[in-house]
Amino acid sequence: MPTIDAERLLSDLRRFAQFGAYKTGVHRPTYSREDIESRRWLVQQYETAGLQAHIDGVGNVFGTPRSDRRSLLIGSHAESQNYAGWLDGALGVIYGLEIARTFAETLGCAGLLISPVAWADEEGHYVSMLGSRSFVGDIDEAEIDRAVNVNEGLPLRDALRTAGLAGVPRSLVEPERHVGYLEAHIEQGDALEASGNRIGIVTSIVGIWQYSIIFHGIQNHAGTTRMAIRKDAGVAAATLVLAIAKRFPEVAGPCSVWTAGRINLEPGAPSIIPGKAEMVFQFRDSEMPVLERLDALLRELVEETALKTGCRTEIVRTETGKPCNMDPAFQNAIENAAARHAPGAHVRMPSGAGHDAQIVVPRLRSAMLFIPSIGGISHHWTENTDDTDLVLGCQVLADAAETILRDEEENLDSRG
Amino acid sequence: MPTIDAERLLSDLRRFAQFGAYKTGVHRPTYSREDIESRRWLVQQYETAGLQAHIDGVGNVFGTPRSDRRSLLIGSHAESQNYAGWLDGALGVIYGLEIARTFAETLGCAGLLISPVAWADEEGHYVSMLGSRSFVGDIDEAEIDRAVNVNEGLPLRDALRTAGLAGVPRSLVEPERHVGYLEAHIEQGDALEASGNRIGIVTSIVGIWQYSIIFHGIQNHAGTTRMAIRKDAGVAAATLVLAIAKRFPEVAGPCSVWTAGRINLEPGAPSIIPGKAEMVFQFRDSEMPVLERLDALLRELVEETALKTGCRTEIVRTETGKPCNMDPAFQNAIENAAARHAPGAHVRMPSGAGHDAQIVVPRLRSAMLFIPSIGGISHHWTENTDDTDLVLGCQVLADAAETILRDEEENLDSRG
Numbered sequence: 001m002p003t004i005d006a007e008r009l010l011s012d013l014r015r016f017a018q019f020g021a022y023k024t025g026v027h028r029p030t031y032s033r034e035d036i037e038s039r040r041w042l043v044q045q046y047e048t049a050g051l052q053a054h055i056d057g058v059g060n061v062f063g064t065p066r067s068d069r070r071s072l073l074i075g076s077h078a079e080s081q082n083y084a085g086w087l088d089g090a091l092g093v094i095y096g097l098e099i100a101r102t103f104a105e106t107l108g109c110a111g112l113l114i115s116p117v118a119w120a121d122e123e124g125h126y127v128s129m130l131g132s133r134s135f136v137g138d139i140d141e142a143e144i145d146r147a148v149n150v151n152e153g154l155p156l157r158d159a160l161r162t163a164g165l166a167g168v169p170r171s172l173v174e175p176e177r178h179v180g181y182l183e184a185h186i187e188q189g190d191a192l193e194a195s196g197n198r199i200g201i202v203t204s205i206v207g208i209w210q211y212s213i214i215f216h217g218i219q220n221h222a223g224t225t226r227m228a229i230r231k232d233a234g235v236a237a238a239t240l241v242l243a244i245a246k247r248f249p250e251v252a253g254p255c256s257v258w259t260a261g262r263i264n265l266e267p268g269a270p271s272i273i274p275g276k277a278e279m280v281f282q283f284r285d286s287e288m289p290v291l292e293r294l295d296a297l298l299r300e301l302v303e304e305t306a307l308k309t310g311c312r313t314e315i316v317r318t319e320t321g322k323p324c325n326m327d328p329a330f331q332n333a334i335e336n337a338a339a340r341h342a343p344g345a346h347v348r349m350p351s352g353a354g355h356d357a358q359i360v361v362p363r364l365r366s367a368m369l370f371i372p373s374i375g376g377i378s379h380h381w382t383e384n385t386d387d388t389d390l391v392l393g394c395q396v397l398a399d400a401a402e403t404i405l406r407d408e409e410e411n412l413d414s415r416g
Numbered sequence: 417m418p419t420i421d422a423e424r425l426l427s428d429l430r431r432f433a434q435f436g437a438y439k440t441g442v443h444r445p446t447y448s449r450e451d452i453e454s455r456r457w458l459v460q461q462y463e464t465a466g467l468q469a470h471i472d473g474v475g476n477v478f479g480t481p482r483s484d485r486r487s488l489l490i491g492s493h494a495e496s497q498n499y500a501g502w503l504d505g506a507l508g509v510i511y512g513l514e515i516a517r518t519f520a521e522t523l524g525c526a527g528l529l530i531s532p533v534a535w536a537d538e539e540g541h542y543v544s545m546l547g548s549r550s551f552v553g554d555i556d557e558a559e560i561d562r563a564v565n566v567n568e569g570l571p572l573r574d575a576l577r578t579a580g581l582a583g584v585p586r587s588l589v590e591p592e593r594h595v596g597y598l599e600a601h602i603e604q605g606d607a608l609e610a611s612g613n614r615i616g617i618v619t620s621i622v623g624i625w626q627y628s629i630i631f632h633g634i635q636n637h638a639g640t641t642r643m644a645i646r647k648d649a650g651v652a653a654a655t656l657v658l659a660i661a662k663r664f665p666e667v668a669g670p671c672s673v674w675t676a677g678r679i680n681l682e683p684g685a686p687s688i689i690p691g692k693a694e695m696v697f698q699f700r701d702s703e704m705p706v707l708e709r710l711d712a713l714l715r716e717l718v719e720e721t722a723l724k725t726g727c728r729t730e731i732v733r734t735e736t737g738k739p740c741n742m743d744p745a746f747q748n749a750i751e752n753a754a755a756r757h758a759p760g761a762h763v764r765m766p767s768g769a770g771h772d773a774q775i776v777v778p779r780l781r782s783a784m785l786f787i788p789s790i791g792g793i794s795h796h797w798t799e800n801t802d803d804t805d806l807v808l809g810c811q812v813l814a815d816a817a818e819t820i821l822r823d824e825e826e827n828l829d830s831r832g
Contacts, residue, residue: 378637
């Protein structure tokens with residue numbers, strides 16, 4: 001049985017958090033100097049672990065065993081959200097490294113091959129899930145040509161050139177070379193903590209449906225326009241937000257979530273009645289029928305808001321993510337390992353967040369493991385997890401990887 | 417009786433709108449190249465009308481009669497809001513010019529002196545009512561040192577230097593030199609149009625009370641945070657906006673208005689629950705007790721919102737404008753003139769907007785005249801008024817000015 005080196009794991013997690021350290025978290029946007037340095041450091045570590053290492057044309061870092069046998073990909077994304085936590089993404093990346101090293105060092109694991117991977121830009125500083133989408137062949141050069149940094153507007157091509165990646169080929173999945181893909185991640189919610197569980201076995205990844213909703217009111221002087229004749233786009237936006245809060249629970253599933261994360265009022269001046277309001281709204285669920293019910297209700301509420309406030313409304317769905325299921329045998333492998341190391345403290349659960357695994361799963365059997373987030377906090381520099389859980393998660397994932405690779409060997413033997 | 421030159425008035429209004437022309441409106445921010453050019457043009461016109469003209473250290477343009485006798489100040493502000501209308505401010509400025517010329521040309525008006533004036537930055541690109549506040553001695557050098565452009569952050573001192581005004585003295589009111597101040601303005605609302613009136617005699621200018629209201633929620637991941645534990649600052653802001661819409665009418669006066677013109681959600685990302693919302697909220701009324709009732713109710717609703725949403729709230733009043741009354745004798749003079757030129761089509765009304773007259777009135781007897789805004793629109797490039805109303809307003813103001821100056825002469829005679 002492969003036994004990970006807990007001290008080495010924790011030390012490397014902390015070392016990785018020095019790339020772009022910010023308070024107790026990190027600020028390591030994709031292709032920033034710190035992000036590229038962190039990827040070069042991974043190359044060194046993969047090579048030290050006896051692997052062939054390379055960074056591909058979008059910044060994905062691969063560690064490839066020097067063997068013709070099939071390997072198990074293990075990883076996550078290396079960059080962070082802006083001024084955010086030290087574990088989001090980094091956790092799964094360092095787990096991949098640690099498990100690869102452990103298998104290489106464990107005599108009993110000879111021939112069981114791990115390919116650690118660090119994807120680029122899952123967080124969407126340029127294109128959400130760029131690295132894994134590139135890997136599965138789901139992005140073309142034209143989309144890369146068009147992409148710009150969402151905050152600064154810098155073209156992706158310029159960022160890649162500065163990172164030394166111009167002209168470097170993008171690595172494409174060769175499904176026959178991999179047994180599958182495992183990804184560990186912090187939960188980013190409080191379900192594990194609140195239920196006293198330490199390991200989550202992800203059953204599915206939710207679909208995200210996102211909308212641009214615009215309210216057109218009448219922009220006018222805030223001092224001279226009588227209340228009776230106003231068409232205030234900001235009031236319309238507020239009306240919709242509260243209608244959603246009231247009515248969504250009627251049709252939502254038990255794990256549905258919804259968020260109006262951005263509302264912009266125009267012109268946004270104290271003495272001018274907002275003539276326009278733009279809202280970005282999204283909801284998530286793991287069941288397609290629930291997503292469809294929420295979509296229908298949202299459109300109904302947008303119309304009601306228009307009638308109620310006299311503001312013209314527009315609604316456009318900008319994202320229609322399908323929920324996807326994780327591989328059942330891989331889930332079993334993780335669950336059995338969790339039962340050994342954390343008996344009675346593991347639970348099957350959907351993932352409310354999007355992850356690279358949802359991009360990879362159509363091409364490679366995939367599964368995910370969650371460990372608790374203290375206070376449910378993530379995407380913030382205070383994000384954290386107990387050291388004991390950091391170590392437990394890696395050991396459980398290592399055990400699951402062994403099971404998956406041994407099952408693969410047996411299948412080969414039985415076929416042979 | 418002074419008879420204005422309608423053609424010259426309309427022609428100069430249109431000429432003035434060419435400084436920073438934008439669609440059918442103007443974009444002429446304070447101290448922009450176009451604004452300074454428009455002020456230099458006014459200097460020429462004032463001089464052509466036989467006046468001494470100068471631009472003072474904050475950009476106010478004064479036309480001063482070459483006489484020791486007291487004069488009546490007539491004007492408004494010359495700059496515009498960004499990408500806004502051609503009449504807001506400019507109307508009163510060109511009325512002042514036209515009335516000064518008319519009096520100078522009219523034999524019967526000999527010795528009745530008009531001082532046209534164009535204030536700077538009533539619109540607050542740097543400091544709201546800067547020019548008139550400087551004139552009455554209500555601003556010091558330290559405040560000018562600190563002030564920056566609200567959109568671009570450019571220091572006011574730099575803007576003044578670029579405009580050639582560095583080191584130029586600021587002109588201070590000498591109350592013994594002026595009979596009073598008259599200001600004409602478009603109504604910026606639809607009350608005149610809706611009631612079929614063509615002249616408004618302003619009785620008072622409302623007090624504006626403005627607030628910064630902040631909601632502190634808990635910023636978290638929009639996919640993994642269960643609805644039950646969320647503290648969404650954006651939902652809290654929406655809750656307050658609707659509570660205000662519902663409850664304010666209970667204590668408001670018939671002319672009260674209230675507006676949430678700006679709401680910023682932080683961090684404003686689609687997949688992050690807003691952790692903070694900042695709202696700028698204001699209300700206006702011409703009665704102090706109404707303002708106080710609205711203040712008390714607002715604070716009550718903010719507390720209720722905190723309880724209801726679990727978000728901590730802060731409320732700070734940033735502006736506490738006192739309503740002020742216009743001079744009764746000046747109001748009568750305008751009303752009598754309106755009764756002559758537009759019988760049955762004039763009305764006394766409060767001003768819902770702030771104007772330079774509210775700054776001037778504590779030092780000089782002051783009054784204001786309104787003409788209709790088509791559709792009630794202002795602060796937008798479609799702002800407009802019928803030519804016949806443009807001409808009517810100027811003639812009414814000229815007549816009122818004559819009455820005010822003749823009354824002053826009689827008073828002097830009776831005293832002498």
